[in-house]
Amino acid sequence: MSVDAQTVRRIAHLARIAVSEEDVAPLQGELNAILAFVEQLGAVDVSGVEPMTSVTPMRMKKREDVVTEGGRATDIVANAPETEDHYFLVPKVVE
Amino acid sequence: MSELNELTLAEARDGLKAKRFSARELTQVHIAAVEKARALNAFILETPERALAQAEVSDRKIAAGEARPLEGLPLGIKDLFCTHGVTTTAGSKILEGFEPHYESAVTANLWRDGAVMLGKLNLDEFAMGSSNETSAYGNVVSPWRRTGSDAQIVPGGSSGGSAAAVAAHLCLGATATDTGGSIRQPAAFTGTVGIKPTYGRCSRWGTVAFASSLDQAGPIARTVRDCAVLLASMAGPDARDTTCVDLPVPDFEAAVSRGVKGLTIGIPKEYRVDGMPAEIQKLWDQGAAWLKDAGATIKEISLPNTQYALPAYYIVAPAEASSNLARYDGVRYGLRVPANDIVGLYENTRAAGFGREVKRRIMIGTYVLSAGYYDAYYVRAQKIRTLIKRDFEAAYAEGVDAILTPATPSAAFGIGEKASADPVEMYLNDVFTVTVNMAGLPGIAVPAGLDSQGLPLGLQLIGRPFDEETLFAVAQTIEDAAGRTALPKPWWA
Numbered sequence: 001m002s003v004d005a006q007t008v009r010r011i012a013h014l015a016r017i018a019v020s021e022e023d024v025a026p027l028q029g030e031l032n033a034i035l036a037f038v039e040q041l042g043a044v045d046v047s048g049v050e051p052m053t054s055v056t057p058m059r060m061k062k063r064e065d066v067v068t069e070g071g072r073a074t075d076i077v078a079n080a081p082e083t084e085d086h087y088f089l090v091p092k093v094v095e
Numbered sequence: 096m097s098e099l100n101e102l103t104l105a106e107a108r109d110g111l112k113a114k115r116f117s118a119r120e121l122t123q124v125h126i127a128a129v130e131k132a133r134a135l136n137a138f139i140l141e142t143p144e145r146a147l148a149q150a151e152v153s154d155r156k157i158a159a160g161e162a163r164p165l166e167g168l169p170l171g172i173k174d175l176f177c178t179h180g181v182t183t184t185a186g187s188k189i190l191e192g193f194e195p196h197y198e199s200a201v202t203a204n205l206w207r208d209g210a211v212m213l214g215k216l217n218l219d220e221f222a223m224g225s226s227n228e229t230s231a232y233g234n235v236v237s238p239w240r241r242t243g244s245d246a247q248i249v250p251g252g253s254s255g256g257s258a259a260a261v262a263a264h265l266c267l268g269a270t271a272t273d274t275g276g277s278i279r280q281p282a283a284f285t286g287t288v289g290i291k292p293t294y295g296r297c298s299r300w301g302t303v304a305f306a307s308s309l310d311q312a313g314p315i316a317r318t319v320r321d322c323a324v325l326l327a328s329m330a331g332p333d334a335r336d337t338t339c340v341d342l343p344v345p346d347f348e349a350a351v352s353r354g355v356k357g358l359t360i361g362i363p364k365e366y367r368v369d370g371m372p373a374e375i376q377k378l379w380d381q382g383a384a385w386l387k388d389a390g391a392t393i394k395e396i397s398l399p400n401t402q403y404a405l406p407a408y409y410i411v412a413p414a415e416a417s418s419n420l421a422r423y424d425g426v427r428y429g430l431r432v433p434a435n436d437i438v439g440l441y442e443n444t445r446a447a448g449f450g451r452e453v454k455r456r457i458m459i460g461t462y463v464l465s466a467g468y469y470d471a472y473y474v475r476a477q478k479i480r481t482l483i484k485r486d487f488e489a490a491y492a493e494g495v496d497a498i499l500t501p502a503t504p505s506a507a508f509g510i511g512e513k514a515s516a517d518p519v520e521m522y523l524n525d526v527f528t529v530t531v532n533m534a535g536l537p538g539i540a541v542p543a544g545l546d547s548q549g550l551p552l553g554l555q556l557i558g559r560p561f562d563e564e565t566l567f568a569v570a571q572t573i574e575d576a577a578g579r580t581a582l583p584k585p586w587w588a
Contacts, residue, residue, distance in 0.1 A: 001471075003462065015417060015461040016424075016438065017454055018446035027458070030518055034459050037519045038406040038472070044479055051477035052484065055294045055308055055535030056560055061337045075196040079428035088426050093437050 001039070002032045099124040104168055104267040104321035105348075111157055111167050118153035118167025122146050122211055125169040129213055129265045131588040132238075137250075137260040139174045139232045140182055141214040149211040156209065163209035165328055171260045171269040174215040175222055176202045176312075177301045181212075185303040186220040186230040186253075189448025190429045199301030200333045201270060201312045208328040213266050216256030220450045221420065222277055222305045225524040226513065227255025229452040234510055237285055238263035238583040242549035245586075247510040251281030251503075251524075257315045258285040263587065268316035268325050272302060274309045275408055276528030279540035282315050283502035283553025286542045286580040288322045288570065289315040293561045294535035295340040296326075298333030306415035307338075309408075309532040318579070319541060319570045323347035326563065342561060350564035351571045356390035358569065361495035365401040366527060368504065374546050375501045382499055382543055382554045385576035386569065396495060398486040403479050404530040409522060410463050410476035411533075416453075417460025423448060455518060484534040491559050497569050500527050502540040502553035527555060537563045541570040543577045551580050 003011070008028045012019040019027065073086040082089040099121050102110065110116055126143045146169060153167030177183045177195035184190045198206070206212075219229040226249040227235040237250040237259055250259040254271035258281035261269050271278040273291035282289030290313045297312040304310060314325035327347045333339045362383055367376070383393050425431035425444030432443035449457070463472035490498065504526055513521050531538035537560070540553040554573060558566040 001468075007462075008458075011458045011462050011465070013442075014465065015454075015457050016421075016441040016445055017449065017457065018439075018442035026516070027455070029516060030455055031459060031462070033517045033519055034409060034455070035462075037522070038409055038476075041403060041406050041410075041475055041479060044400070044403055044475075044482070046475060046478040046482070049478040049481050051474050052480040053477075055480075055484070056338075056340070058295065058338070058340060061334065061341070063334060072196075078196055079193050081425065081429075081431035090426055091433075091435060091437050091440055 002035055003028060100128050100264040103318050104316055105318070105324055107168055107267055108324070112162060114157070118150040118157065118211065119147065121167060122150040122169050125213055125266060132263055132265050134587040135236045135238060135259050135263060136233050137217055137235050137256040137263070137265060138171070138214045139184055139186070139217050139256070142181060142212055145181070146211050146213050153209055153211065164324070165205060166209035167211060168267050169211045169213050170205065171213050171216045171257060171266040172202055173218055173254055173257050173270050173272060175218060175272055175303045176270055177303065178202055178212070178215065181215065183215065183303070184232065186218045186232060187448065187450065187453065188231040188430060189423045189445070193428050197301060200298035200335065201302065201329045204328050204331060210328070216260055216269060218256055219253035220453050221303065221416070222253040222272055222274055223416070223452050223456055224252040225276070225280055225521050226508070227252040228510065229450055231450060235259050236510070237507060238587060239285060239507065239550055240583065240586065248507045248550065249284065249510050251284035251507060253277040254281045254315060258282055258287055258289070261285070261287045261315050261317060262583065263585070268314055268321050270312060270329065271315045272310060272312050273532065274305050274412060275532050276525035278313045278315060279502050279528045279538055279555055280524055282540040284507035284551065286551030287315050287317055288319050288539065288541050289313065290322050290326060290539040290563065290566065291531065291537060292326060292330060292563050293537045295338050296330045296561070296563070298331070298336040298339040300333055300335040304419040306412040307419060308415060309412060319567055319574050320348060320351045322539070323351050323567045345564055347563060347567055350567045353564070353568035354389065355386055355569050355572045358496040358565065359392045359394055359494050360386050360569065361394055361396035361490050361498040363396050363398045363401065363498060363500060365398050366500045368526065372505060375504065375552065378543050378552050378554065379499070379501050382573055385573055386499065389572045389576070394495060396490045396493070396498070398490065398530070400479065400482045400486050401530055404483050404533050405522065405526050407476040407479040407483070408529045408533060409459070410472050411480065413456040413460035414464050414473050415460070417457045417464065420453070420457055452518070480533050483530055487534050487536060496559070497565050498557040500555045500557065502527060502555040506546040506548065506550035506552055531557050536560060537566055539566045539570045541573050542580045543573055545580060
């Protein structure tokens with residue numbers, strides 16, 4: 001499988017990365033090189049094989065369903081580019 | 096007495112304990128070495144004041160007879176580990192100026208044990224690269240050069256800053272991370288030792304995520320023993336990472352001197368890849384001969400799905416990366432490029448903040464996870480991952496204790512030599528290391544000699560899950576037989 005220029009633009013938008021028109025062709029070439037490389041996986045017989053979900057056999061750790069941390073709003077917004085009163089500021093989302 | 100930064104980490108530890116020098120002296124020597132080696136660009140941030148403050152605490156602890164396991168030992172920290180109040184960039188412009196308000200589990204363990212931080216080490220952006228040429232903070236230059244040449248050589252990647260700093264004696268050891276070979280490949284390229292422990296041995300909490308089912312932290316140091324000492328502090332249970340195992344940390348240092356008598360070492364025939372340089376084959380044969388001489392049994396084994404590991408990795412890792420890196424949105428931390436609407440804000444921020452390789456991988460990941468392609472790519476790759484793991488399980492079930500392979504398909508290359516339009520050429524560097532991440536196993540790279548151009552070559556040992564101890568024992572046997580590689584002449588100082 002390979003991607004065309006239109007697909008490159010669509011993927012970039014899905015990934016929320018602005019791509020300029022002159023970058024589309026080189027990106028298309030690079031993505032197709034990677035897709036050509038992974039193409040060989042089509043030759044493997046995977047019938048009856050379970051996809052891996054956990055690399056080491058383990059049960060997921062659980063803990064008591066209680067509050068363990070909180071009250072750190074100042075820490076959480078400390079690195080945000082724009083904030084007000086412990087809120088993150090973004091351009092208007094809802095009209 | 097020779098310079099204090101020529102000591103191994105274990106020697107420095109013992110010297111401090113015996114009060115032959117102070118933690119302050121040891122730290123000052125390393126700070127001076129770091130300052131003189133700026134031509135290597137191994138550090139993104141130097142933290143000498145913090146190092147001296149920690150060293151003073153260490154001297155008081157030593158004087159009081161309360162020395163902790165890493166008391167007063169100066170280390171470098173890969174800039175992928177979040178450090179409280181100290182800028183953490185992941186080698187990316189998108190995290191410029193990010194100052195975590197928390198400490199990663201691995202680094203917190205190091206400070207708990209008394210280690211000293213010299214600074215934050217350069218790396219490929221978000222740990223995506225095999226040559227440290229994708230960092231937004233510039234290339235790292237290897238301290239090694241080809242005989243009779245002053246061409247700049249890559250230190251490998253993504254832990255290129257860690258490997259270069261350790262090889263150049265700027266620190267006694269360094270933290271690193273490994274998603275497809277990012278500890279073992281740079282270690283092999285710089286004549287240092289690097290171990291990626293079993294998935295789950297070190298907590299991933301507070302380490303910037305690349306591909307969560309593959310990422311593991313581990314040390315790079317100049318000897319096998321030093322790696323054992325460092326890993327013992329870095330590893331351990333952590334309730335905040337649900338994939339971090341609740342197993343006690345073994346006495347790794349004790350395992351170093353166990354020897355290999357009675358062990359069976361597997362040699363996988365599928366690693367004899369087409370076009371492998373004769374030097375690599377010779378080194379591999381030599382490694383097997385050393386282990387045989389030391390009392391191990393050598394056995395040819397088959398890992399039939401080896402050739403599919405790298406292509407499957409280039410589906411799984413980008414898929415997980417595209418999900419993990421969705422958090423860099425210009426809203427919560429790091430870079431923000433304004434726009435009139437929220438989608439424009441995301442798109443502009445991510446276009447300006449991510450480098451080319453990172454964008455490529457996010458886009459591949461987005462594509463293989465998108466509607467209509469998920470089963471053909473992602474699910475198929477995860478099935479192949481199951482097959483790769485079964486290969487190893489079958490070998491271990493037949494009594495193999497560890498597997499010996501070359502660490503890399505070649506010695507280090509020159510900066511810019513692999514800048515072709517085909518990204519796959521660079522990816523092939525990890526052909527021997529990536530299987531280990533896909534199966535979650537421990538792997539160690541240990542120096543085994545020099546190539547005809549005078550650059551280091553390494554061998555890799557792959558172990559059973561949670562049996563890093565055997566890897567330390569076998570790697571020490573290779574280190575003993577190969578002898579420590581001659582250090583590069585300090586042209587940079």
